[in-house]
Amino acid sequence: MAKKLVTLRIDEHTLQVPEGMLVVDAARKVNVDIPVFCYHPKMDPVGMCRMCLVDVGRPVIDRATGEVVKEADGSPKIAFGPKLDTACTTPVSEGMVVITNSDKVRAARKEVVEFILTSHPLDCPVCDKGGECPLQNLTMAYGPGTSRFIFDEKMHLAKHVPLGELVWLDRERCIQCGRCVRFQHEVVDDPVIDFFHRGRSLEIITDSEPGFDSVFSGNTTDICPVGALTTADFRFGARPWEMVSAASLCSHCPVGCNITYNVRREAKTGGNMVIKRAMPRQNEGVNEIWMCDKGRLGYHFTESKQRLSEPLVRKGGELVPAGWDEALDLVAQKLREAGSSLTVLAGGRLSNEDLFNLRRLADAAGGQAVLDTHMGGGDLAALAVERGAALIVVNPNETRLDKFATHTLRYNPGELLLTFGGFLESAAGKVFAEAENALVFYGSNGLGLQQSTYLAYAAAELLVKTGHYGKANNGLIPVWPKANSQGAWDMGFRPASNLGDQLRQSKAVYIAASDPAGDDPALAAALDEAKFVIVQDLFLSETAKHADVVLPAAAYTEREGSFTSGDRRVQRYYPAATPRGLARPDFIITAQLAGRLGVELPAAAALVLDQIAAQVPAYAGLSYQKLAEVHEQWPIIGRSDVYYGGTGYENKHGLGVQLPCAAERGEKIDLPAAANPVLPSVPAGSLLVIPVARLYDQGATLRPTALLDGRIARAELALNPETAEKFGLQAGGEALIAAGGWRVQVAVRVDSHLPVGLGLVPRSTGVPVFGPTAVTIEPVQVEIKA
Amino acid sequence: MFQGLWTTLKSMFEKPPTIQYPEEKRPVRTRFRGRHVLKRYDNGLEKCIGCALCASACPADAIFVEASENTDEQRFSPGERYASTYEINMLRCIFCGFCEDACPTEAIVLGDNYELTFTERTGSIYTKQMLLEAVPEGVKTTPQVTPPGVFTRSVPEMKDPTD
Ligand code: SF4
Ligand code: SF4
Ligand code: SF4
Ligand code: SF4
Ligand code: FES
Numbered sequence: 001m002a003k004k005l006v007t008l009r010i011d012e013h014t015l016q017v018p019e020g021m022l023v024v025d026a027a028r029k030v031n032v033d034i035p036v037f038c039y040h041p042k043m044d045p046v047g048m049c050r051m052c053l054v055d056v057g058r059p060v061i062d063r064a065t066g067e068v069v070k071e072a073d074g075s076p077k078i079a080f081g082p083k084l085d086t087a088c089t090t091p092v093s094e095g096m097v098v099i100t101n102s103d104k105v106r107a108a109r110k111e112v113v114e115f116i117l118t119s120h121p122l123d124c125p126v127c128d129k130g131g132e133c134p135l136q137n138l139t140m141a142y143g144p145g146t147s148r149f150i151f152d153e154k155m156h157l158a159k160h161v162p163l164g165e166l167v168w169l170d171r172e173r174c175i176q177c178g179r180c181v182r183f184q185h186e187v188v189d190d191p192v193i194d195f196f197h198r199g200r201s202l203e204i205i206t207d208s209e210p211g212f213d214s215v216f217s218g219n220t221t222d223i224c225p226v227g228a229l230t231t232a233d234f235r236f237g238a239r240p241w242e243m244v245s246a247a248s249l250c251s252h253c254p255v256g257c258n259i260t261y262n263v264r265r266e267a268k269t270g271g272n273m274v275i276k277r278a279m280p281r282q283n284e285g286v287n288e289i290w291m292c293d294k295g296r297l298g299y300h301f302t303e304s305k306q307r308l309s310e311p312l313v314r315k316g317g318e319l320v321p322a323g324w325d326e327a328l329d330l331v332a333q334k335l336r337e338a339g340s341s342l343t344v345l346a347g348g349r350l351s352n353e354d355l356f357n358l359r360r361l362a363d364a365a366g367g368q369a370v371l372d373t374h375m376g377g378g379d380l381a382a383l384a385v386e387r388g389a390a391l392i393v394v395n396p397n398e399t400r401l402d403k404f405a406t407h408t409l410r411y412n413p414g415e416l417l418l419t420f421g422g423f424l425e426s427a428a429g430k431v432f433a434e435a436e437n438a439l440v441f442y443g444s445n446g447l448g449l450q451q452s453t454y455l456a457y458a459a460a461e462l463l464v465k466t467g468h469y470g471k472a473n474n475g476l477i478p479v480w481p482k483a484n485s486q487g488a489w490d491m492g493f494r495p496a497s498n499l500g501d502q503l504r505q506s507k508a509v510y511i512a513a514s515d516p517a518g519d520d521p522a523l524a525a526a527l528d529e530a531k532f533v534i535v536q537d538l539f540l541s542e543t544a545k546h547a548d549v550v551l552p553a554a555a556y557t558e559r560e561g562s563f564t565s566g567d568r569r570v571q572r573y574y575p576a577a578t579p580r581g582l583a584r585p586d587f588i589i590t591a592q593l594a595g596r597l598g599v600e601l602p603a604a605a606a607l608v609l610d611q612i613a614a615q616v617p618a619y620a621g622l623s624y625q626k627l628a629e630v631h632e633q634w635p636i637i638g639r640s641d642v643y644y645g646g647t648g649y650e651n652k653h654g655l656g657v658q659l660p661c662a663a664e665r666g667e668k669i670d671l672p673a674a675a676n677p678v679l680p681s682v683p684a685g686s687l688l689v690i691p692v693a694r695l696y697d698q699g700a701t702l703r704p705t706a707l708l709d710g711r712i713a714r715a716e717l718a719l720n721p722e723t724a725e726k727f728g729l730q731a732g733g734e735a736l737i738a739a740g741g742w743r744v745q746v747a748v749r750v751d752s753h754l755p756v757g758l759g760l761v762p763r764s765t766g767v768p769v770f771g772p773t774a775v776t777i778e779p780v781q782v783e784i785k786a
Numbered sequence: 787m788f789q790g791l792w793t794t795l796k797s798m799f800e801k802p803p804t805i806q807y808p809e810e811k812r813p814v815r816t817r818f819r820g821r822h823v824l825k826r827y828d829n830g831l832e833k834c835i836g837c838a839l840c841a842s843a844c845p846a847d848a849i850f851v852e853a854s855e856n857t858d859e860q861r862f863s864p865g866e867r868y869a870s871t872y873e874i875n876m877l878r879c880i881f882c883g884f885c886e887d888a889c890p891t892e893a894i895v896l897g898d899n900y901e902l903t904f905t906e907r908t909g910s911i912y913t914k915q916m917l918l919e920a921v922p923e924g925v926k927t928t929p930q931v932t933p934p935g936v937f938t939r940s941v942p943e944m945k946d947p948t949d
Pocket of ligand 2: 173174175176177178179180181204223224225226228229
């Protein structure tokens with residue numbers, strides 16, 4: 001749908017742009033800067049600040065003939081408006097003439113800046129925005145040197161207003177551009193902040209409980225053109241010009257948001273390079289210019305005091321510090337002894353390089369590479385996303401997505417696959433079958449490993465049946481629990497059908513970036529039976545406490561690597577912080593171990609990727625250079641003109657490479673038949689509970705972010721009021737839930753949106769529910785003190 | 787010749803310009819640029835607000851500042867921000883005085899002290915405690931407990947310098 005092009009003139013440039021484009025955007029195409037405060041290229045214009053005033057003229061049309069009136073010299077006659085127009089609300093039109101550099105325009109800008117500054121504090125020295133502040137920059141560029149207004153008449157307002165625990169407002173600095181409010185309403189659809197009062201007394205307020213209850217709240221601090229909104233995390237952390245930036249990726253989920261870490265030396269940590277803040281890095285194919293608060297704040301694990309900094313070896317029942325050589329020699333010897341009864345268990349937060357080397361090590365020793373996950377189907381994943389489609393939501397309970405859905409289907413937990421059976425006959429199914437392109441996103445909410453695997457098969461079958469596979473913009477996209485679960489599948493890791501048994505029977509277990517013992521007490525017991533346990537991690541996890549050798553790994557922020565996102569885009573990240581103590585990158589540790597076993601593995605990230613490209617068909621042709629390629633993105637964001645798009649970063653370090661799916665490469669996928677998994681039988685007096693994912697989970701890399709303590713998922717049981725009553729539970733009370741050998745105390749949350757007869761427990765909170773499980777429930781009597 | 791000897795003879799009885807340093811010291815000029823001092827207000831609060839503008843102005847990259855937030859229970863300086871770390875590396879400093887010019891609160895001043903000696907390199911790093919001047923007589927040192935809503939402005943109203 002190519003739009004009609006119109007020709008217009010902006011100052012001395014003549015250009016052609018698509019119809020409907022705004023003058024302010026058109027000007028950027030020819031590098032003419034029109035200053036803005038309230039306009040943002042990702043949101044609808046509102047014309048509130050008047051900073052973008054320009055002189056707009058249009059050709060005069062003779063009403064009688066419909067012809068353009070000509071001047072004496074034959075050029076079209078242009079009529080300028082009596083006043084200036086706002087470039088951010090004026091769409092281009094044929095023959096338009098825009099003047100941005102006349103004295104009239106300059107005078108207007110000067111007055112707008114002077115007006116905005118009538119009540120702006122002199123805060124730049126202490127303001128977190130100082131140095132990257134649109135108001136500062138535009139005042140220097142276009143403002144008056146002095147003000148005609150009286151200094152003493154400035155409004156004095158509250159300077160320290162926490163909108164929530166994460167974002168703080170300084171009322172004096174706000175210039176009422178409305179970007180933050182519009183962002184929450186238009187872009188996120190979390191309308192939790194609003195304007196209050198009018199005119200000079202206008203204020204930004206939050207109307208949610210807890211305050212500013214939105215997981216994208218941090219983005220408002222990027223697009224706020226002044227220092228009115230700041231994150232509690234970065235408050236006074238450093239001046240923007242003092243920090244260096246390192247391109248990176250978020251490691252908290254499989255979307256693979258492109259981010260930039262700002263790093264600075266810190267006296268507190270003895271002069272180490274420490275991450276001060278995370279900012280989005282533009283990638284229009286992934287996160288555009290946004291990121292969620294989990295990614296923005298979840299980097300504190302890097303500097304955590306609990307990090308492992310030297311290898312530990314168990315001697316006389318205690319884990320004691322040892323040198324690398326000693327630890328590696330011991331591990332190598334044990335791996336050699338274990339031979340084929342070695343199990344390598346890896347978590348999905350490792351990079352492709354780590355996973356590849358680990359699998360090569362497992363192969364070399366004759367052992368097995370196992371992925372620690374509760375979700376399956378990674379061998380079927382496919383390709384990219386397009387917008388503006390029909391959205392069909394299939395979920396057991398109401399979710400926020402329902403609002404955007406064209407069709408909503410509900411199923412009883414465990415009977416999901418029955419839904420697929422009749423799907424094509426339903427109204428939603430018809431839309432799906434007839435759609436030009438179709439994508440299935442599937443996750444593991446409420447499902448265990450077995451069920452989600454079946455789900456993947458069923459979804460794949462559906463796509464094949466309707467012909468939606470093997471071409472761009474079609475296929476299956478898994479919503480993984482970890483950043484690089486997809487990479488782990490691609491590197492040849494597969495979940496074990498019975499992890500407990502496998503651990504028990506292994507002579508040596510090598511666990512990297514995974515904490516089975518912490519997740520499930522039954523696995524902790526299994527680990528104790530394994531002969532020799534090697535744990536390679538950032539922290540002394542529950543699992544590490546059961547280990548014979550603990551190897552300290554460098555965090556992903558301290559080294560190079562690449563992740564493969566859920567929609568199979570391979571992207572690379574760069575080192576940001578100083579490595580902790582003696583910690584080494586996972587792939588180097590593995591390579592050094594392999595060396596002791598007489599196998600040569602590359603010990604440089606780029607070389608590992610070269611080998612991946614050579615050995616993993618889907619990754620053929622990849623290299624670090626290729627991952628670092630960028631092409632120009634629109635809108636242009638993150639250059640020195642921060643007023644236009646906010647303080648996000650321009651992407652100079654790579655947009656990543658989208659992998660083709662197996663079908664596109666001409667390979668055939670064998671579709672195993674999808675059986676409907678059996679639900680556990682629910683005896684009378686028991687309740688069926690399913691595990692659900694929470695954004696702020698208790699993952700090892702998120703817990704060290706103290707700021708999120710209030711929002712992090714806790715052990716709880718959520719159920720419908722009717723169900724709660726049946727079990728004698730009260731909202732806000734506590735309950736003991738138990739099943740096959742475990743008993744856990746949880747908080748009770750009552751939510752009328754949930755289906756009757758079903759309980760929800762968040763994953764990662766220490767409740768060992770990994771799939772639909774029948775549990776017995778006992779209310780805990782809370783003693784009421786007089 | 788006698789004329790020359792006479793000059794010699796005359797200078798023998800003149801007051802010698804040499805002084806017995808370090809027993810005797812000359813006062814420095816008003817605009818002398820010696821070792822830095824971090825100033826305080828009369829009420830004992832630190833003038834420095836941790837803005838790091840001095841550090842960014844410094845051509846020798848000699849200053850390192852880290853800021854933290856004031857509260858009324860623990861107040862170091864007026865306004866919200868104070869310098870929790872303030873270090874100057876005197877080996878790097880070229881005593882140009884740019885830091886003094888950049889400071890929005892006149893907190894850092896190049897003082898009279900020119901006697902800077904260290905026996906090792908790390909000794910050249912002067913910390914905030916070494917640079918801060920003493921509190922005036924009868925005033926509490928920082929952090930102070932202050933009444934709420936009084937010290938809300940970081941940058942005071944200032945006049946142009948007179949000397
Ligand atoms: S918002 Fe900008 S102009 Fe206003 S005080 Fe902060 S840095 Fe200065
Ligand atoms: S807080 Fe910032 S983004 Fe929001 S209206 Fe005020 S100036 Fe605009
Ligand atoms: S006097 Fe000059 S060189 Fe020394 S700290 Fe100040 S700005 Fe830096
Ligand atoms: S001495 Fe002055 S310029 Fe330097 S940090 Fe303190 S207030 Fe800012
Ligand atoms: S009115 Fe156009 S940018 Fe604000």
